[in-house]
Amino acid sequence: MDSGSVAWMLMASALVLFMTPGLAFFYGGLVRGKNVVSTVMYSFVSMGVVSVVWVLWGYSLAFGEGGPFIGNLDFLGFKDVSSDPEDGAMLFAIFQMMFAIITPALITGAIAERFKFTTYLVFLVAWITFVYAPIAHWVWAGDGWLFQMGALDFAGGTVVHINAGIAAVVAAYLVGKRRGVDRGVEPHNVPFVILGAGILWFGWFGFNAGSGLAADGLAISAFLVTNTAAAMALVVWVILGHIHTGKMSGVGAATGAVAGLVAITPASGFVGPMGAIAIGLGAGVLTFYAVRIRHKFGFDDALEVMAVHGIGGIWGAVATGIFAVGGIGLVDGNAQVLGYNVVAVLATIAYSFVVTFIILKILDVIPGLGLRADEADEDAGLDVSLHGERAYVGDGAD
Amino acid sequence: MIKIEAVVRPERVNLVVEALIDAGIGGYHISNVSGKGTQQGVEVFTGRGAATTTRAALPKTVITTVIKAGLQDTVIEAIVNAAQSGDGGQIGDGKIFVSPVSEVIRVRTGEKDEAAL
Numbered sequence: 001m002d003s004g005s006v007a008w009m010l011m012a013s014a015l016v017l018f019m020t021p022g023l024a025f026f027y028g029g030l031v032r033g034k035n036v037v038s039t040v041m042y043s044f045v046s047m048g049v050v051s052v053v054w055v056l057w058g059y060s061l062a063f064g065e066g067g068p069f070i071g072n073l074d075f076l077g078f079k080d081v082s083s084d085p086e087d088g089a090m091l092f093a094i095f096q097m098m099f100a101i102i103t104p105a106l107i108t109g110a111i112a113e114r115f116k117f118t119t120y121l122v123f124l125v126a127w128i129t130f131v132y133a134p135i136a137h138w139v140w141a142g143d144g145w146l147f148q149m150g151a152l153d154f155a156g157g158t159v160v161h162i163n164a165g166i167a168a169v170v171a172a173y174l175v176g177k178r179r180g181v182d183r184g185v186e187p188h189n190v191p192f193v194i195l196g197a198g199i200l201w202f203g204w205f206g207f208n209a210g211s212g213l214a215a216d217g218l219a220i221s222a223f224l225v226t227n228t229a230a231a232m233a234l235v236v237w238v239i240l241g242h243i244h245t246g247k248m249s250g251v252g253a254a255t256g257a258v259a260g261l262v263a264i265t266p267a268s269g270f271v272g273p274m275g276a277i278a279i280g281l282g283a284g285v286l287t288f289y290a291v292r293i294r295h296k297f298g299f300d301d302a303l304e305v306m307a308v309h310g311i312g313g314i315w316g317a318v319a320t321g322i323f324a325v326g327g328i329g330l331v332d333g334n335a336q337v338l339g340y341n342v343v344a345v346l347a348t349i350a351y352s353f354v355v356t357f358i359i360l361k362i363l364d365v366i367p368g369l370g371l372r373a374d375e376a377d378e379d380a381g382l383d384v385s386l387h388g389e390r391a392y393v394g395d396g397a398d
Numbered sequence: 399m400i401k402i403e404a405v406v407r408p409e410r411v412n413l414v415v416e417a418l419i420d421a422g423i424g425g426y427h428i429s430n431v432s433g434k435g436t437q438q439g440v441e442v443f444t445g446r447g448a449a450t451t452t453r454a455a456l457p458k459t460v461i462t463t464v465i466k467a468g469l470q471d472t473v474i475e476a477i478v479n480a481a482q483s484g485d486g487g488q489i490g491d492g493k494i495f496v497s498p499v500s501e502v503i504r505v506r507t508g509e510k511d512e513a514a515l
Binding site (some may be wrong): 253 | 449453
């Protein structure tokens with residue numbers, strides 16, 4: 001790997017890492033003021049737990065040459081993962097670590113304001129091991145079955161977004177509705193939400209333009225389509241919001257941008273600028289109405305992880321098969337990749353759903369764990385009851 | 399001595415305070431509150447900004463001041479003039495509550511009642 005690419009990939013890895021604190025602010029602004037430390041911590045603690053798991057066994061399970069379904073234990077503790085730039089193995093493992101960190105953090109939007117923090121730490125370890133690592137292997141490892149089949153996921157539409165969206169539905173369903181949610185929860189800090197979305201957008205350039213693993217034309221193209229899709233979906237959300245409510249929501253604009261970023265993720269290495277416009281447009285419309293109809297279903301996906309990441313990710317995976325240029329996509333008369341990607345979407349949904357369900361069911365019955373914080377803790381706010389901290393300490397006089 | 403509690407629109411607070419000082423009051427304090435009177439609620443976005451809901455409670459500001467009984471009519475007139483919005487007043491302009499005060503003590507000196515105002 002040339003030194004320019006090494007420099008870019010180190011930078012891109014740092015950009016992807018920075019998305020997780022960005023997500024923390026994005027989610028933190030959306031919850032009530034009594035749960036903002038808790039919500040921020042769900043994301044931030046993943047930088048600790050998942051980094052350690054990744055170095056110890058996560059990378060090995062995801063990218064060891066173990067067969068079509070899972071890696072092996074060859075790289076435990078990053079053994080034999082070479083830092084030689086010619087080889088690039090450690091650089092790839094670092095870049096992939098940042099993806100593993102943010103993916104379970106995305107799920108926490110669904111369980112915010114009520115999930116027990118101690119149980120969450122165990123969940124992080126189990127989910128990375130049994131859900132994330134296998135799916136990453138299927139899609140991105142050279143011997144993974146979806147990779148071998150020819151499914152195309154440039155930067156993680158299936159592995160990251162659909163996976164997190166489906167796990168979010170399961171987790172929201174199992175942990176139950178927040179107390180008092182039927183009165184409608186108003187985001188407590190809209191500037192936090194927009195700050196967080198801005199950081200996510202910034203970091204996403206590393207996520208997508210880094211996924212070609214080189215500083216080359218593909219990275220440049222991925223950069224442009226990433227920005228374009230985010231922009232288009234933002235505009236769609238603002239306009240649809242105005243049509244339906246007469247107002248233009250800042251949170252809506254932030255949500256639209258993230259939805260566009262999600263949808264372009266799998267496609268970012270394969271589509272051109274006009275494909276990105278189409279993907280952003282579709283993402284905006286689909287996720288906007290997904291958020292509006294989610295309330296008719298009986299689960300409290302508090303921060304709409306399924307609607308934004310699940311639906312946005314599914315659209316992105318399908319749209320990759322439609323809009324990919326260079327003879328790959330439906331627009332070029334090739335339906336094969338579209339078919340492969342539909343298989344990849346269905347496989348991800350099924351596996352993530354079943355295994356996340358099993359993990360959470362087990363955690364729920366282990367004495368001392370359990371999914372749900374105590375009622376009194378939830379009412380007082382998880383910040384004070386579980387973290388011993390308040391985000392906003394009055395006027396500072398106390 | 400009487401206590402005046404004036405619930406007003408937050409955006410009229412500065413005008414009301416100026417009018418109170420012109421009317422000769424000694425001091426006041428201000429609280430930001432939310433609540434509901436005759437006025438209907440405010441429409442706000444919930445969740446991810448795709449739908450709105452109506453919040454029953456609106457933001458209001460309460461200005462509290464304790465005055466000599468003789469100032470009552472002047473002060474009330476000053477508040478009404480300053481707090482009333484355009485076209486001879488709108489629903490939501492606020493309300494004034496008047497109540498007797500039995501005792502006032504200045505912490506620094508121990509002075510009592512009107513001398514302490």
